Amino acid sequence: MTIPSSSKFMEIRTTPHAGRSYHSTVDLPENSCLMDISTPYAYTIYKQFRNEVCSECFRYDGGRRSFLTCREYSESAGLSFCNDQCRDQWLIREGADAVRLLARVESARQKGKQKVKGDALPRTSGTAEDIEREWEKVRRLEKSAKDVRKWRRIALDDFQADAARYVVLALHHLFQELSSVGHVSDLGGSCWRTFVSLQSSETIRIKQFPELLDDHISIYQVLRGLFTSDKDLARQIYDGRQPEPEELLFSDVITVENVRRILAVDAGNSFGIWERPLIDNSELLGFAVYPVPSFFNHDCSPNVQSSGHGRKLRFLTTRAVTSGEALCISYGHVESLPMKERKKVLLEGWFFDCVCRKCVSESGHAE
């Protein structure tokens, strides 16, 4: 598989037990730069840090706000910037419409108003069949304009609204890509096709946390309700015709499939937006999905390290690597833990049973 903008020193190969993974195609010395990624495809900064983090460069100053001098969108859209330059960079990349979209999501954030429950009320044991069945109910409901209008009154709690912001940014990039008039941002070499090729962790996560399905459905219903005007509803529901590309509307990209896909990739593929410099008790400010480096697998003795500089990520080898070797990062700070604890952390936090060389070799010894 070829991924745009991935380094010429490596390629993606399929492994027997850990899916796809970058592998080196040449011998590489320590400190080789494999990848510089300028921006995530979609991200969210958690509500509690919204007024303390620059939405462009992710700068955070221990909770102080005085460096965030550009706050014209902070009340309405939850966007604060260090200065006009950060704001302008954000606007050039995301597009001015993204401010309006985020402001609409903020309008659905529960602010003491009575919460109107979504219609599907899923109660699931988390099997793939259950998940399909609940989404099928949503598809049936959205055939009625009256139901979709009702969804405009659903209120999102902070967890759901933060996730909805991430979904909206991803949908907006898809919309820009598909719409012939839209401006297409430079997203560090990533595009919708790469984004949706990321591994899904929908079933495994919902099995572990069944209430997530309620969250996902509420997010979908709110977005569908908020961004589908009565005119769009008439066109989409009553006309029943496929929209022509030149008249693509933002609401056309808000489909069950797209929203599920976006929510399905966040847990297994996201990078934390951390307070820098990274220390033991750094705050986790939000999360971001960078599709191109999401093909780095985890290893408990990694040969690649990522470092963050604002919204940019850089990937360097930590030691010499021979041609053909898998190139792996560490997903968490697990390297110093005993094998059983490492595996537990990775299973509970990242939903996979680690089969890196170190774990396999230590499991062999333990048996």
Ligand SMILES: C[S@@+](CC[C@H](N)C(=O)[O-])C[C@H]1O[C@@H](n2cnc3c(N)ncnc32)[C@H](O)[C@@H]1O
């Ligand atoms: C960010 S993705 C990495 C790319 C992924 N292998 C793919 O095919 O898309 C993370 C997922 O890769 C797999 N993975 C990564 N490192 C692994 C490891 N050490 N052992 C087992 N599975 C691993 C797990 O399924 C994990 O959820």
